[in-house]
Amino acid sequence: MVKRQAVGAHYGLKDWIAQRATAVFMALFTVVFAVCVLTLPSFTYETWSGLFKSGLFRFLSFLFFLSLFYHAWIGIRDIWMDYIKPDGVRLVLHLVTLFLLVGYAGWAAQILWRL
Amino acid sequence: MTKRTVQFKIYRYDPDKDEKPYMQDISVELEPSDKKLLDALVRLRAKDDSMSFRRSCREGVCGSDAMNINGKNGLACLTDIDSLAQPITLRPLPGLPVIRDLIVDMTQFFKQYHSIKPYLVNNDPPPERERLQSPEEREELNGLYECILCACCSTSCPSFWWNPDKFVGPAGLLAAYRFLADTRDQDTNARLDNLEDPYRLFRCHSIMNCVDVCPKGLNPTRAIGKIKDMMVRRAI
Numbered sequence: 519m520v521k522r523q524a525v526g527a528h529y530g531l532k533d534w535i536a537q538r539a540t541a542v543f544m545a546l547f548t549v550v551f552a553v554c555v556l557t558l559p560s561f562t563y564e565t566w567s568g569l570f571k572s573g574l575f576r577f578l579s580f581l582f583f584l585s586l587f588y589h590a591w592i593g594i595r596d597i598w599m600d601y602i603k604p605d606g607v608r609l610v611l612h613l614v615t616l617f618l619l620v621g622y623a624g625w626a627a628q629i630l631w632r633l
Numbered sequence: 634m635t636k637r638t639v640q641f642k643i644y645r646y647d648p649d650k651d652e653k654p655y656m657q658d659i660s661v662e663l664e665p666s667d668k669k670l671l672d673a674l675v676r677l678r679a680k681d682d683s684m685s686f687r688r689s690c691r692e693g694v695c696g697s698d699a700m701n702i703n704g705k706n707g708l709a710c711l712t713d714i715d716s717l718a719q720p721i722t723l724r725p726l727p728g729l730p731v732i733r734d735l736i737v738d739m740t741q742f743f744k745q746y747h748s749i750k751p752y753l754v755n756n757d758p759p760p761e762r763e764r765l766q767s768p769e770e771r772e773e774l775n776g777l778y779e780c781i782l783c784a785c786c787s788t789s790c791p792s793f794w795w796n797p798d799k800f801v802g803p804a805g806l807l808a809a810y811r812f813l814a815d816t817r818d819q820d821t822n823a824r825l826d827n828l829e830d831p832y833r834l835f836r837c838h839s840i841m842n843c844v845d846v847c848p849k850g851l852n853p854t855r856a857i858g859k860i861k862d863m864m865v866r867r868a869i
Contacts, residue, residue: 525799528826530835531864596838599831600795 537592540585547582570630583626587619594619638662639673640720643684646731654731658720670717671698671709686735693848696783699726700735706785706846726788728797741797742784742804749801749809749827754820770816777811777856779849780804786843786853792836799832803843803853806834810856813863825864834860 554575558565569575594615602608638660646654661677671691678684687697691710698709701724703717714721729737755764787793787802801809809828812818828834834857843853 523798525830525832526827527830527832529829530831531829531861531868533831534835534861535865600792600836 533592537589540589543585544582544589547578547585550578551582576630579630580627583623583630587623587626591615591619636662636664639714641673641677642720642722643677643734644724644731645684645734647683647733656722663714668713668715669710670702670712670714670721673714673721674698674709674723685733694781696781699783699785699788699848701725701727706789708783708785708848711848726784728788728794729784737784737788739784742787742802743782745787745797745801745805746782746808748833749805749812750820750824751808751812753812753815753818754823755817756819764817766816773814774811776851777807777814780807780811780851781849783848785846785848786851789842789846790837791840791842792838796832796836800836801828801833803837803857806837806860807851807853807856810860813860821863822867825860825867828860829864 554569558569570579595612598608598611598615602611640660641658643657643659644654645651645657659677659681661673661680663673663676667673667676669691671688674684674686674688678686686700686709688710689695689697691698693708693711696708699706700709701722702709702712703722706726723735725731725735725737729739729741732738782804784804786807787804790800790803792800793802806828809824813821813824818824837854837857839854839858841854844851844855847853
């Protein structure tokens with residue numbers, strides 16, 4: 519049996535923009551985060567968790583993790599697309615990656631909001 | 634300049650005789666007038682006529698004699714023999730099936746080239762004379778139309794190695810932008826739709842191997858960036 523190859527899924531631009539946008543956000547947040555941490559009056563658990571008490575900081579750090587996981591999803595999927603030839607294996611790896619990253623996002627939020 | 638001897642290490646494979654490819658050590662004496670790698674290859678073939686490679690115009694216009702020279706793709710006819718470290722290692726273009734010695738099967742490469750419709754689409758009745766462009770509009774085609782389809786770029790691109798059947802490759806994408814950039818073409822939307830795909834266009838991660846090897850000094854990465862730019866401007 520001949521398996522014909524089809525391309526033309528008509529997506530890709532959104533992911534490409536998202537990968538760049540999330541990278542920019544992560545870079546900016548890293549700078550903000552570094553400044554906030556370095557200007558803490560003392561480096562104790564109280565000041566550290568105090569940092570995460572502010573609503574804005576929670577909002578930004580949550581966005582950071584969402585950016586990280588979305589960025590990672592596109593990057594890891596690219597690796598599977600490049601190197602994994604059997605379609606079935608690739609689909610399974612895509613799903614495993616997706617489930618893991620969604621799980622990690624929930625886990626990260628839980629840790630962050632518990633501080 | 635006096636006569637000199639040059640050492641080679643050449644990829645040899647004749648599917649009728651050899652079980653698998655091997656590297657052959659061979660040297661050749663050059664005449665003072667021999668300047669380019671192609672001159673040496675012609676002398677080599679006179680010495681061993683079983684050695685196969687493509688060549689035609691011998692001046693960087695036809696793109697036939699593209700090969701992997703000391704690990705980097707290039708045209709034998711444009712490469713100065715004295716600029717190369719010896720033994721000069723010659724291999725066929727990477728990633729394409731080898732037909733024999735330095736000759737590769739370019740079917741996949743041209744299939745991708747054809748997939749971007751490398752011709753002007755204009756449904757208006759042709760004017761009496763030519764379809765005109767302003768000098769600025771014509772300027773945009775510089776650095777795009779000069780491609781000779783030697784495949785140096787696409788075969789140095791890892792994304793093309795992994796997915797030659799799905800990724801258009803730098804040569805094809807440069808040609809795609811050549812027609813997207815042409816103000817006389819009316820197929821812009823369909824062309825962008827054709828490339829809006831995670832494999833066809835977005836396998837390019839801008840590592841610029843293509844720019845590094847292009848014997849004509851072209852910049853496929855910039856052209857690919859401009860295609861993405863057009864897509865973004867269309868979408869937002």
